[in-house]
Amino acid sequence: MFETLKPQPADKILALMQMFREDPRDNKIDLGVGVYKNAEGLTPVMRAIKAAEHKLWEEQTSKSYVGLAGDPAYGDAMIKLILGDAVARDNIAAAATPGGTGAVRQAFEMIKMANPSAKVHVSDPTWPNHVSILQYVGIETVTYRYFDRETRGVNFDGMIEDLKLAAKGDVVLLHGCCHNPTGANLNETQWQDVIALMNERGLIPMIDIAYQGFGDGLEEDALGVRLVAAGCPEVLIAASCSKNFGIYRERTGLLMAVAQDKGLQVVNQGTLAFLNRQNYSFPPDHGARLVTMILNDDALRADWMAELEEVRLGMLGLRTDLANELQRLSGSDRFGFLAQHRGMFSLLGTSPELVEKMRLDNGIYMVSDSRMNIAGLNTATIPVLAKAIIDAGV
Numbered sequence: 497m498f499e500t501l502k503p504q505p506a507d508k509i510l511a512l513m514q515m516f517r518e519d520p521r522d523n524k525i526d527l528g529v530g531v532y533k534n535a536e537g538l539t540p541v542m543r544a545i546k547a548a549e550h551k552l553w554e555e556q557t558s559k560s561y562v563g564l565a566g567d568p569a570y571g572d573a574m575i576k577l578i579l580g581d582a583v584a585r586d587n588i589a590a591a592a593t594p595g596g597t598g599a600v601r602q603a604f605e606m607i608k609m610a611n612p613s614a615k616v617h618v619s620d621p622t623w624p625n626h627v628s629i630l631q632y633v634g635i636e637t638v639t640y641r642y643f644d645r646e647t648r649g650v651n652f653d654g655m656i657e658d659l660k661l662a663a664k665g666d667v668v669l670l671h672g673c674c675h676n677p678t679g680a681n682l683n684e685t686q687w688q689d690v691i692a693l694m695n696e697r698g699l700i701p702m703i704d705i706a707y708q709g710f711g712d713g714l715e716e717d718a719l720g721v722r723l724v725a726a727g728c729p730e731v732l733i734a735a736s737c738s739k740n741f742g743i744y745r746e747r748t749g750l751l752m753a754v755a756q757d758k759g760l761q762v763v764n765q766g767t768l769a770f771l772n773r774q775n776y777s778f779p780p781d782h783g784a785r786l787v788t789m790i791l792n793d794d795a796l797r798a799d800w801m802a803e804l805e806e807v808r809l810g811m812l813g814l815r816t817d818l819a820n821e822l823q824r825l826s827g828s829d830r831f832g833f834l835a836q837h838r839g840m841f842s843l844l845g846t847s848p849e850l851v852e853k854m855r856l857d858n859g860i861y862m863v864s865d866s867r868m869n870i871a872g873l874n875t876a877t878i879p880v881l882a883k884a885i886i887d888a889g890v
């Protein structure tokens with residue numbers, strides 16, 4: 497049987513990490529993998545997570561199963577964090593999933609169950625896993641224009657023109673904030689315009705929110721998802737706690753199905769539980785429990801928010817410093833987009849050849865599409881990167 501299997505293409509980012517490890521140069525810079533790193537290049541366990549783990553160790557008396565949708569208290573706390581008061585709780589079905597990827601996967605399966613002929617429209621570009629999971633699940637994928645390679649902002653006119661071509665019942669996948677890989681995001685008016693278009697044409701929004709708190713702040717980053725949840729009849733929301741709680745390997749995510757028709761909530765909840773049961777039965781609990789403890793405890797929550805804010809402001813500072821250094825070296829404002837982008841990533845918008853040149857000449861590792869992890873920088877490496885960008889002729 498196994499002889500029929502074909503080799504799978506190597507993961508580009510993991511291959512890049514391997515090359516980085518093998519590079520003997522002292523001054524190499526890793527802007528590849530999508531994990532937050534502090535100025536020392538470390539991905540620390542957040543203080544509130546450590547404290548919650550300590551408390552959990554002392555208090556937890558059983559590791560028996562919880563529920564197919566996870567602990568309801570986790571769903572409640574996360575719904576509050578993401579949606580605030582935008583939608584009444586009884587309009588929402590929610591289930592814990594293994595990470596944001598698990599939520600994305602289950603959302604696609606729910607779409608396939610509900611409407612096998614629905615296409616999913618994704619931004620060009622989007623997180624590559626969106627496309628590969630859609631393909632694996634057997635859903636036709638269409639791209640809509642999103643990134644403007646000239647301005648490095650959103651090509652909003654192109655986006656709207658393309659979404660006008662979507663058929664009634666199709667799903668439109670949007671990034672809630674901190675678009676990966678581009679760093680370019682919709683503003684409030686643009687969110688409103690997208691909502692109006694979706695309602696006019698009977699399109700269903702799906703929002704992937706994996707970086708709440710990494711852009712403009714916890715509340716600010718939830719603006720789009722809240723507008724959509726309140727403004728459209730049906731919405732799927734896939735959320736990840738990997739980045740904003742720093743619990744990557746604990747695999748903590750949530751899938752929500754929001755329906756303005758309250759009558760759909762019971763079937764939606766049952767469907768989410770069913771999908772969990774078919775794919776892995778009970779979802780992981782450890783990370784979800786820590787998140788719940790933090791969100792429901794005033795002191796832990798305040799400390800988590802303070803640390804998340806430090807992380808966010810640190811990345812914003814790196815963005816501004818890099819944009820300023822590039823302005824100084826180039827004598828132009830053409831790199832100002834780096835300070836406008838939000839989240840952990842920016843798409844430099846250059847060719848794979850120049851990305852490769854910067855790797856060979858300067859030991860700078862970024863994904864071949866020119867996505868840079870801003871958190872991979874520090875005050876010492878910013879001038880090195882800026883010079884390499886200019887020397888390469890970007």
Ligand code: PMP
Nearest residue numbers: 530595596597623676706736738
């Ligand atoms: N969606 C997007 C856009 C992401 O960037 C990521 C993380 N790379 C995820 C979902 C899922 O992350 P995880 O499964 O690690 O929670």
